[in-house]
Amino acid sequence: MALDLITLFPEMFTALTQQGVVSRAFKQGLVNVQFWNPREFALNANKTVDDRPYGGGPGMVMMAAPLAAAIRAACERQRALGKKPHVIYLSPQGRVLTQTWIADCLQHVQQQSNIETQRGLVLLCGRYEAIDERLFDLGLIDEELSIGDVVVSGGELPAMLMLDALLRCVEGVLNDDMSAQQDSFSRAVDGLLDCSHYTRPEKFEEFTVPSVLLSGDHAKIAVFRRQQSLLNTMRKRFDLIEQARAQGQLSVADEKFLASQMDSEG
Numbered sequence: 001m002a003l004d005l006i007t008l009f010p011e012m013f014t015a016l017t018q019q020g021v022v023s024r025a026f027k028q029g030l031v032n033v034q035f036w037n038p039r040e041f042a043l044n045a046n047k048t049v050d051d052r053p054y055g056g057g058p059g060m061v062m063m064a065a066p067l068a069a070a071i072r073a074a075c076e077r078q079r080a081l082g083k084k085p086h087v088i089y090l091s092p093q094g095r096v097l098t099q100t101w102i103a104d105c106l107q108h109v110q111q112q113s114n115i116e117t118q119r120g121l122v123l124l125c126g127r128y129e130a131i132d133e134r135l136f137d138l139g140l141i142d143e144e145l146s147i148g149d150v151v152v153s154g155g156e157l158p159a160m161l162m163l164d165a166l167l168r169c170v171e172g173v174l175n176d177d178m179s180a181q182q183d184s185f186s187r188a189v190d191g192l193l194d195c196s197h198y199t200r201p202e203k204f205e206e207f208t209v210p211s212v213l214l215s216g217d218h219a220k221i222a223v224f225r226r227q228q229s230l231l232n233t234m235r236k237r238f239d240l241i242e243q244a245r246a247q248g249q250l251s252v253a254d255e256k257f258l259a260s261q262m263d264s265e266g
């Protein structure tokens with residue numbers, strides 16, 4: 001996987017590249033990463049990358065020239081690696097990141113059927129209020145992506161969040177590859193929340209582990225976990241129940257269970 005990061009703060013990414021399970025993707029060389037600092041593409045002696053907004057108002061705007069040069073350099077490197085560069089700008093104006101987006105992104109970056117169309121990611125991390133609109137006009141940005149309806153001080157944390165979600169899905173990154181497939185929102189659980197989990201001891205204070213989990217009956221355990229998933233989702237994120245229903249992902253047995261719970265919980 002080829003990755004180019006355009007950022008004024010490359011050191012921030014050590015949280016991703018040097019710590020935790022996702023760092024394995026970098027340490028094992030599964031990711032070919034390059035940082036680009038827009039400051040190195042600044043045209044004046046002061047290495048200025050921001051300026052006051054035309055029309056006035058608070059905050060600063062990232063200048064078009066250094067960012068355009070950084071984006072073009074990153075895309076050039078991607079093409080040299082045989083990738084089709086895909087430039088993503090992290091911004092609250094983008095589509096909100098979901099596990100479905102991650103799955104689709106992974107398909108594009110790992111595409112084997114037509115190697116010419118295998119994507120390479122170029123992530124543009126902005127600082128200050130905004131980036132100059134002409135970067136969009138030039139067609140330099142393929143996609144805007146948001147981590148949610150919240151404003152943060154720079155695109156670095158959003159980029160790291162997206163990369164963490166993406167790289168933990170790459171084979172060989174997690175200890176147990178099954179765990180990524182079983183997560184909340186994954187296709188294996190039909191977009192529902194994960195079931196409840198228990199580990200030793202069997203009794204903690206006044207609470208015991210549900211006996212079915214100790215039974216060794218794998219079919220029964222699967223039914224119990226499905227019902228726990230449905231229950232968690234019904235209680236915490238009813239919108240996801242409606243979404244799964246609309247997508248035909250709930251079986252007759254699921255609906256029967258939900259109806260019985262709705263009766264008992266009101």
Ligand code: 4HQ
Binds near residue numbers: 090125149151152
């Ligand atoms: N920002 N999802 C402002 C975000 C954000 C988000 C990123 C704030 C970029 C310039 N990024 N800058 N939400 O709030 O991705």
